[in-house]
Amino acid sequence: AQKVTQAQTEISVVEKEDVTLDCVYETRDTTYYLFWYKQPPSGELVFLIRRNSFDEQNEISGRYSWNFQKSTSSFNFTITASQVVDSAVYFCALGRGAGNKLTFGGGTRVLVKP
Amino acid sequence: GAVVSQHPSWVICKSGTSVKIECRSLDFQATTMFWYRQFPKQSLMLMATSNEGSKATYEQGVEKDKFLINHASLTLSTLTVTSAHPEDSSFYICSARAQGGSYNEQFFGPGTRLTVL
Numbered sequence: 001a002q003k004v005t006q007a008q009t010e011i012s013v014v015e016k017e018d019v020t021l022d023c024v025y026e027t028r029d030t031t032y033y034l035f036w037y038k039q040p041p042s043g044e045l046v047f048l049i050r051r052n053s054f055d056e057q058n059e060i061s062g063r064y065s066w067n068f069q070k071s072t073s074s075f076n077f078t079i080t081a082s083q084v085v086d087s088a089v090y091f092c093a094l095g096r097g098a099g100n101k102l103t104f105g106g107g108t109r110v111l112v113k114p
Numbered sequence: 115g116a117v118v119s120q121h122p123s124w125v126i127c128k129s130g131t132s133v134k135i136e137c138r139s140l141d142f143q144a145t146t147m148f149w150y151r152q153f154p155k156q157s158l159m160l161m162a163t164s165n166e167g168s169k170a171t172y173e174q175g176v177e178k179d180k181f182l183i184n185h186a187s188l189t190l191s192t193l194t195v196t197s198a199h200p201e202d203s204s205f206y207i208c209s210a211r212a213q214g215g216s217y218n219e220q221f222f223g224p225g226t227r228l229t230v231l
Contacts, residue, residue, distance in 0.1 A: 037222075042224075043205055043207075043224070043225045043227070044222070044224040044225060045158075045207065045222040045225075047222075050219065091157065091158070095220075100211075101148055101160050101163055102148075102158075102160070102220065103160075104157045104158045104159075105157065106156070106157045107156075107157050
């Protein structure tokens with residue numbers, strides 16, 4: 001069975017602070033994909049990143065960065081110099097193949113205060 | 115490209131009535147569509163997987179007679195909540211998987227908020 005755990009239910013920071021969201025996953029598959037999505041108050045899921053199990057390179061995209069540690073089954077997400085617009089719920093998800101059904105973590109609500 | 119729409123975006127209905135939600139892939143063909151449900155302040159839970167031209171596969175605990183799914187074409191899947199009750203009030207999100215190539219990934223619709231009175 002697949003499982004995704006996001007231990008932090010809510011994080012509150014002041015603008016310009018960095019914030020790191022933890023994601024730990026469980027799977028018996030050797031090939032799998034990990035995702036991060038942002039869900040703003042409007043509800044629509046915004047795709048942030050997809051990473052396959054064979055690519056452990058960390059990635060940076062603007063103020064966003066991701067740290068994939070296969071040895072600890074973690075795929076953490078950091079927002080650098082947070083902004084108010086970053087306030088949202090962030091979901092980590094695990095899937096078998098990029099297009100197969102996803103198992104979502106419980107989500108972490110990020111509140112960035114001005 | 116890769117846009118998925120849902121209609122309606124929100125709906126309010128009376129208890130006991132049925133509600134149909136549409137999920138459309140606007141610029142690609144989707145052999146598979148997924149339906150998720152999200153209760154307030156909770157995560158997304160997969161309800162069913164819908165394949166074009168065949169019966170949907172439901173996740174454990176999801177009543178297939180209550181949540182009817184039809185995937186009659188490569189661009190449209192519908193979810194009908196039959197005899198809706200207040201506990202069915204939720205945010206329903208669909209996603210679509212494109213055929214082949216670099217589009218072998220899911221694209222999410224904007225969601226439909228259902229409120230049953």
